[in-house]
Amino acid sequence: MIGAGARIGSNCTIYQQVTIGGARRGDYQASHYPCIGDDVVLYAGAKLIGDIRIGDRVDVGANAVVRSDIPDDSIAVGLPARAIHRTAVGRVRILAEAV
Numbered sequence: 001m002i003g004a005g006a007r008i009g010s011n012c013t014i015y016q017q018v019t020i021g022g023a024r025r026g027d028y029q030a031s032h033y034p035c036i037g038d039d040v041v042l043y044a045g046a047k048l049i050g051d052i053r054i055g056d057r058v059d060v061g062a063n064a065v066v067r068s069d070i071p072d073d074s075i076a077v078g079l080p081a082r083a084i085h086r087t088a089v090g091r092v093r094i095l096a097e098a099v
Contacts, residue, residue, distance in 0.1 A: 005033035009056070012036060015044040023050035037072065 037056035056071035
């Protein structure tokens with residue numbers, strides 16, 4: 001399900017049962033929907049809810065629930081989702097835990 005006000009960048013991949021929606025039922029203002037950057041992959045069952053920004057080159061894991069911004073070059077996993085940053089040498093470190 002993709003809400004009417006959602007903005008999706010180029011070269012994004014969206015798998016089955018992904019929800020990209022506003023935080024409130026019946027609220028159709030475009031500013032209350034997620035903004036998704038370029039080269040993003042949303043795996044099966046991911047939920048992106050509310051006025052959030054998903055950066056460029058982000059992977060959102062299966063069934064992750066994202067309610068806060070995710071920076072560029074990150075992986076978002078969990079419930080609620082937390083951002084894990086991809087470093088230049090391939091290691092990962094936890095950046096922040098979404099609320």
